[in-house]
Amino acid sequence: MKVVLQNLTKIFPSRDKKAGKEVVAVNDFNFEIPDGKLIGLLGPSGCGKSTTLYMISGLQKPTSGKIFFGDDDVTELSTENRGIGLVFQNYALYPHMTVQQNILFPLQNLKGADKLSKEEMQERAYNAAKLVQIEELMDRKPSELSGGQQQRVAIARALVKMPRVLLLDEPLSNLDARLRLQTREEIRRIQKETGITTVFVTHDQEEAMSISDMIVVMKLGVLQQIGKPQDVYDDPANLFVAKFLGTPPINVLEGKIQGGKVYIGQEAVLEVSGAEDQDVVIGIRPEGFELAETGALHCNLVNVEVMGRDVSIVSHHPASQNASIRSIINADHKTSVGGQIVRYDLKPHKVFLFNKETEERIRCEVK
Amino acid sequence: MVDSKQQWKAWLYLAPAIVLLLVFTVWPIINTVRMSLLENYSGLQATAGAQFQFGLGNFLKVVRYRQFTQCLKNTCILCFLTVPISTILALLIAVALNSIKFLQKGLQTIFFLPYVTNSIAIGMVFAAMFNIVGSFYGTENELIVTAGIINNVIEFFGGTHINWINYGSSYAANIFVMVVYIVWNALPFKILVLLGGLQGINKQYYEAAKVDGTPRRRVFTKITVPLLSPMLAYVVITGFIGGFKEYTSIVGIFGETMGPPDAAKRLNTMVGFIYDSLSSNSQGRASAAALILFAIILVVTLINNQVSKKRVHY
Amino acid sequence: MSDTITMKEKNIQQVSAAQKTMQILVKFFTYAFLILMALIVLFPFYWMIISSLKTLAEYRLNVPTFFPQQIMFSNYAEAFTTASLGQLFYNTMIVGVVSTLLSLVITVLSAFAFARLEFKGRDTMFGLLLATMMIPGELFTITNYATVTQLGWMNTYRVLIIPFLVSVFYIYLLRQNFMQIPNELYLAAKVDGTSDLKYLWKVMVPLSLPTLISITILKMMGSWNSYIWPRLVANDEAHRMITNGLRNAFTETSGDVNYPVQMAAVALVSAPLFLVFVFLRKYIMAGVSRSGIKG
Structure with a gap:
């Protein structure tokens, strides 16, 4: 089932009546989620990603705009008729029911033609439990389960009624680091097996990039960029997206384009064509540096961190917006770093130029 | 770190409480047991120097006493009628209140109002509402002048007026009035506690149920009631304990006669029996009755706890 | 589990209209119930106050009055x-x-x-x-x-x-x-x-x-x-x-x-x-x- 959001907008009236300022949580949102894909809604807190998810679920009504499931306009349809499964951030498992009762609960609500026999219900519940590998825990209460197990029960409960769309609200935020890695693989596997169009919300870019078919980056209610994780990473639309994706984060320096060259300070680091002379902000991915005896970029060395496979070099540059510049160099190079100054060449495809005012990407060819 | 200075300081701070408790709480417990076990113990005779035999006679007498069984019956009837009615009504009101936004605070305040009343004073208002006002009040020859507002309402809807609490009224009518008044009085506390419980339930359970398309009735029976069960148990236990100690609300409606003029004491309760025994200087009998009351309350509480353990989700 | 619930051939507009009506009905009955109960709770207080301001003759009228014809503050002095x-x-x-x-x-x-x-x-x-x-x-x-x-x-x-x-x-x-x-x-x-x-x-x-x-x-x-x-x-x-x-x-x-x-x-x-x-x-x-x- 593909999901289409059309001019979706959500405005919350302000809490403080005197201030009279309303909050635009989601602003004129347009995008299409292809059938059977896993989509990560990504952004810092307060960017409207959860509101978007809740509007897809029907728990919140959009102020304007439309939502389609396939070709059906479901904007006015209430939650229970949308055929969605929703996994809450805190799971919202009914504490007084066993795992089995929790999973059976949605099935027992079915009426009329959809009504199932006891045996069918049991079987569906068992299959759902098996899918998330909790069939051993059916008689436990939620309080007797670990966080990861509760998460699985919540997913099973959402899947058992075979939803058209599965929605997950920060599915990994309540798990510890080790479980998080394991569970995100699990979510990927379950989504692949069921083929249900799945949307999940997260503020963790690594999480989103690692399992999504597509990521949707949001900021203050405004859509920034949609695409495959690698494409968005390699080709960010603006400075915000460039900064938000990637660990360690991108290095941001101030510079200018002059006469077909990109300058950082007085140093011409790259050649550029198709762009006017102007002041720019330059983003360089940590892996975009190459040590070179004759490198154009001079930085003051601070520290070298050995990480085994890679070496991370921390240095200073007066034009840097960050406190320091961090580069990651393959340890195979055995390049010894000595002295006070470290010199780099830059890999053109890891360098992005942004307009200094609008922070939008300057589309040009960098060499 | 228990230093000796803290020791005596602590006892100093506790001294007033301990002295008062020893005199007015601990001694009465011991003394009540003692008096209940002395045959026909009477305070008046005791001061005159009479001796009493040790035995269980007081208990046997109390249990066989017709007045006592009537009191026990009244107390039980009132308890088993008012506790379920008021609990269910309070639950419905609390759930309804919890589901609205507009007027919620105002209505909540109104529903709490009966709590801040004097149960004797408002009992007199209820009595006035149910009373048939006439000449020769309290006698057989009472002439109806006005039938009272409740009867007026009944007549407005085409019924005939009922003698609720006056001379010659029936036991059933008396009990009905008492149930109405006690329920009215019991609602505020129950609504307050249940509404507090409802507001403490995580909203996500309801959102999850909504996503699953759970019908309203099922949300109520499968989610709200189980999650509210600790509060419900609390309200029921305190309701029963209060119910077994019912006394002043009857005084409020019927006065010290504890019944209509022609059937005094007909609505007497356990507590009433204890005070009657006390004023007739039969402390032995009063003590026995008080201990029986205590035992009943204890048993009811234990049963409740037992049921709660199985049914209540904490 | 890949098959998903297919939307029944219901007119979505109709469904949501029925739901809206249902919601309004539930709201209406909720308020009706609460207000009725509130009136019952309040009635004894109301009756106490208006009765306290009536003359004895008015109180004893065969047909009750819901507001005193003649306000008798003197009842309070007498009560006192x-x-x-x-x-x-x-x-x-x-x-x-x-x-x-x-x-x-x-x-x-x-x-x-x-x-x-x-x-x-x-x-x-x-x-x-x-x-x-x-x-x-x-x-x-x-x-x-x-x-x-x-x-x-x-x-x-x-x-x-x-x-x-x-x-x-x-x-x-x-x-x-x-x-x-x-x-x-x-x-x-x-x-x-x-x-x-x-x-x-x-x-x-x-x-x-x-x-x-x-x-x-x-x-x-x-x-x-x-x-x-x-x-x-x-x-x-x-x-x-x-x-x-x-x-x-x-x-x-x-x-x-x-x-x-x-x-x-x-x-x-x-x-x-x-x-x-x-x-x-x-x-x-x-x-x-x-x-x-x-x-």
């Missing part, structure tokens, strides 16, 4: 003298204020000892205290009646105040509150050489003010509403309490009852409680929800 409410108010205020103050002092000291000081047998003792809450008060009354008779306290203010000064429930309530105040504050005060009493007064009491206010109100309401004990031990004119006095003043068993005056008296007795409620609702509700005890 008939029931000698002045003396009753005075007695009740003395008993209420004195017993509340003393009770607060005892409660604060005991709660402090149980919450902050370490002494042998503290927990056992606290457990025993809590156990006494199970016992119905009537059980104490029998012996206390004998005790106060022997002490020669009958028909005094003392007898109305002293036996009920200690409330295990209040001690429990305040102790729980005191326990939430970090012990470091106490230790810091000790380091600075602050005395216990000063610490209690300057730190503990202000920090647990809401609980103390709740206790004060409940205790005052208790005095106002107490009936059984005062009737037993202080039923003389000089010490009679308000509830008892009210009931005594209107217990005609025959003849014509002057209901308007009676209702005026009831309204006068109820008024202070309502005033307290209007201004201190928050504290009453907070205290009550934890107690389950009336007054």
